[in-house]
Amino acid sequence: MKKKSDVKTTVVRARESFKRIIIRQDFTKRHVHVRCFVAGYHYHDGESIIDLLKEKEKMLLIREFYNPYDDNAIAVYTADYVQLGYLPKVLSPLIAPHLEKKNDVQCRLTRINRKAYHDPYVRLEIAVRFPLE
Known part of the structure; x- marks a missing residue:
């Protein structure tokens, strides 16, 4: 049986969009599980390939060290290197250190809501496994 302190679940509401981010950290199994949306979707190539995307498709997370808006920026790409x-x-800031340490970070697309207001609402699921330090 897990102790109450072994698992921490956090729900964050991003101010700019009011879309939910769910973070579940399990320190005994050394993993973080995150459910979130793709930010800035309508500024990139996502709209041009929305009909080609499939749920459960693997996504790539790539650090952008020189992003002028976010020091910890992480871009979301399809397997064909199209930026969403x-x-x-x-x-x-939670995921960037794991990418830099080359920990096991996996990302997949979990939902596409084409009827969402403003732009298609694309949700991701990210799993991070990290070693004991």
């Missing part, structure tokens, strides 16, 4: 957008700015 970014991880939300409030989330990137």
Whole structure:
């Protein structure tokens, strides 16, 4: 049985969009599980390939060290290197160190809502496994 302190679940509301981010950290199994949306979707190539995207498709997370808007920016790409957008700015400080340490970070597309207001609402699921330090 897990102790209450072994698992921490956090729900964050990103101010700019009011879309939910769910972060679940399990320190005994050394992993972080995140559910979030793709930020800045309508500024990138996502709209041109929306009909080609499939749920459960693997996504690539790539650090952008020289991004002028976010020091921890993480871009979201398809397997064909088409940029969909970014991880939300409030989330990137949590994931960026794991990418830099080359920990096991996996990302997949979990939902596409084409009827969402303003731009298609694309959700991701990110799993991070990290070693004991």
